[in-house]
Amino acid sequence: MQFAKIFLCLLSILGIDALGLRSFSQTPAPSQRIVIAASAVLDGRGGVLRDTRIVIEGSKIVAIDPKAVPVDYDLRGLTILPGWIDAHVHIAWFFGKDGKLAGTGGIAEDAAYAAASNAWVTLMAGFTTVQDMGSPTTMRDAIANDMLPGPRILTAVEPLMGRGEQTGTPDEIRAFVRKQQKAGADLIKIYASGGMRQGRMTLSHEQLDAACDEAKKQGLRTLVHAYRDAVRATTLAGCTEVEHGLGATDDDLKLMAEKGTYFDPQAGLLLETYLLNRAKYVGTPFYPATEEGFAVFQEILPMNHELMLRALKIPGLKIVFGTDAVAGAHGRNAEEFIDRVRDCGNDPMAAMVSANSLGAEALGMADQIGSIAPGLQADIIALDGDPMKDITAVRRVVFVMKGGIVYKNVARGAIPVYAGVQP
Ligand SMILES: [Zn+2]
Numbered sequence: 001m002q003f004a005k006i007f008l009c010l011l012s013i014l015g016i017d018a019l020g021l022r023s024f025s026q027t028p029a030p031s032q033r034i035v036i037a038a039s040a041v042l043d044g045r046g047g048v049l050r051d052t053r054i055v056i057e058g059s060k061i062v063a064i065d066p067k068a069v070p071v072d073y074d075l076r077g078l079t080i081l082p083g084w085i086d087a088h089v090h091i092a093w094f095f096g097k098d099g100k101l102a103g104t105g106g107i108a109e110d111a112a113y114a115a116a117s118n119a120w121v122t123l124m125a126g127f128t129t130v131q132d133m134g135s136p137t138t139m140r141d142a143i144a145n146d147m148l149p150g151p152r153i154l155t156a157v158e159p160l161m162g163r164g165e166q167t168g169t170p171d172e173i174r175a176f177v178r179k180q181q182k183a184g185a186d187l188i189k190i191y192a193s194g195g196m197r198q199g200r201m202t203l204s205h206e207q208l209d210a211a212c213d214e215a216k217k218q219g220l221r222t223l224v225h226a227y228r229d230a231v232r233a234t235t236l237a238g239c240t241e242v243e244h245g246l247g248a249t250d251d252d253l254k255l256m257a258e259k260g261t262y263f264d265p266q267a268g269l270l271l272e273t274y275l276l277n278r279a280k281y282v283g284t285p286f287y288p289a290t291e292e293g294f295a296v297f298q299e300i301l302p303m304n305h306e307l308m309l310r311a312l313k314i315p316g317l318k319i320v321f322g323t324d325a326v327a328g329a330h331g332r333n334a335e336e337f338i339d340r341v342r343d344c345g346n347d348p349m350a351a352m353v354s355a356n357s358l359g360a361e362a363l364g365m366a367d368q369i370g371s372i373a374p375g376l377q378a379d380i381i382a383l384d385g386d387p388m389k390d391i392t393a394v395r396r397v398v399f400v401m402k403g404g405i406v407y408k409n410v411a412r413g414a415i416p417v418y419a420g421v422q423p
Helices: 003-013 108-124 138-144 170-182 205-217 229-236 250-259 269-276 291-312 335-344 348-354 357-362 391-395
Strands: 033-042 048-057 060-064 079-082 084-089 127-132 152-155 187-191 221-226 241-244 262-264 380-383 397-402 405-409
Touching: 084 262, 084 357, 108 127, 108 138, 108 397, 108 405, 138 152, 170 205, 187 205, 205 221, 205 229, 221 229, 229 241, 229 250, 250 291, 269 291, 269 335, 291 335, 335 348, 335 391, 348 357
Parallel strands: 033 079, 084 127, 127 152, 187 221, 221 241, 241 262
Antiparallel strands: 033 048, 048 060, 079 380, 380 397, 397 405
């Protein structure tokens, strides 16, 4: 893929070069101290702190101290929580100039600007970390170097597409995994099933074992797109996380809980996005050729709800928050919380924790993000409303800090529409 070139091209358009890079930096000076006053703080682990102050120095939280002064941001009356983590996005997907889902044939600059915009609206919606299922490391690194506003990105670089025997021998698969590791991947994404409806396994047990085992040897986590039989195979292969999981039986879910396999099912945002944007998706590769064909997504929606309902009843099953955000969903990621709570009976606090400390644990980053506690990154957001009482408060993100930098701080009731997206 030529995304790397595209992105370098964008950077040169913006006049950013390696030498001038630091002058664009927004990294806070280590000594910069910020105090946030709060009346309600969800700590990301299921606890609530009342009437306190969060002290930030540089990029980290250094203390929770109700007496800290002077107050820089008075966020009393809002609900404060750690920046959300979306375990599954496709940050580079966008609608091209013709209004259709853009494939790889789009104009380079359009693709780069679109990806940068997706990153920006995602951050504005309160998501300070996302896991991307396959983009080069270019945008991840540009954001990490403070050249662009966006969430912290972890990326799979290039996913392993299961294609039966054509995928390769176990040794070839191991080589593919090592290649991703060398390319700077943070995780390995594996497609072990076909489509949502009948999709059968597209990798043999031997191939799947090789992929997840090699990733483990390289110190990388594995996220596996799996339906039906592939759910159990993924769990038994010792992979880190099952994505989607339609067709999983209760026994499959119990096995995942037993083995500590993370589960990332979706509650509706993805399918709602397809239904809302059917004219933009129709006839593009992998999507129905007619608008009528999109009825299939309406039929699958209750299957998503049914799976989530069952999964929530399995003791010890670690359900993370992943939206599968595609074109049309970036910046609307929090809708998935509403789907979970409204349509699947998820406890609102559990829904928040899934995108905070549990999400961080699944990334192996619980000591850095996902909680409001001294020593952790200052990834802090504030909602106008209380999501415990009204889950639609997740749409009203009025404050976003990532790594000690304030990216958003707007008046209540005046949340701007960014790039056409109302979070
Ligand atoms: Zn996906």
